[in-house]
Amino acid sequence: xxxxxxxxxxEARRMLKIWKDCEEALATGRVKEYVIGTRRLTMIxxxxxxxxxxxxxxxxxxxxxxxxxTKVARAVPRDL
Numbered sequence: 492x493x494x495x496x497x498x499x500x501x502e503a504r505r506m507l508k509i510w511k512d513c514e515e516a517l518a519t520g521r522v523k524e525y526v527i528g529t530r531r532l533t534m535i536x537x538x539x540x541x542x543x544x545x546x547x548x549x550x551x552x553x554x555x556x557x558x559x560x561t562k563v564a565r566a567v568p569r570d571l
Contacts, residue, residue, distance in 0.1 A: 496550055496553070496554065498550055498554070499554070500551065500554040500555060503547050503550040503551045503554060504547075504551060506547050507544065507547035507548060507551060509527055510527075510540060510543045510544045510547060511544060513525045513527065513532070513540055514537070514540045514541070514544065517537065517540065518537070
C-alpha cells in the first residue's frame, strides 16, 4: 500500500524549504510578515509553522520510501 499525495518528491522538498525559510525569518525577527505564493502570513504562530514543516517532512519520508506505510500485526491462536 502506498501513500497518495498531490505532491511529487521535488515539490514536497521545495515546500519544506519554503516553510523552513519562513521559520528562520520569523525566528530571527527579520520580518513580521512572510509571503508564500499568494498567501500573506502576518505574525504566524510558530506552532503552525512547525506543523507545516512536520507535514512536508512526513510527505517526503513517505514518497522517498523511507517510511513504512503498512502495518503488520501478529496473532497467536490459543486454545483455552
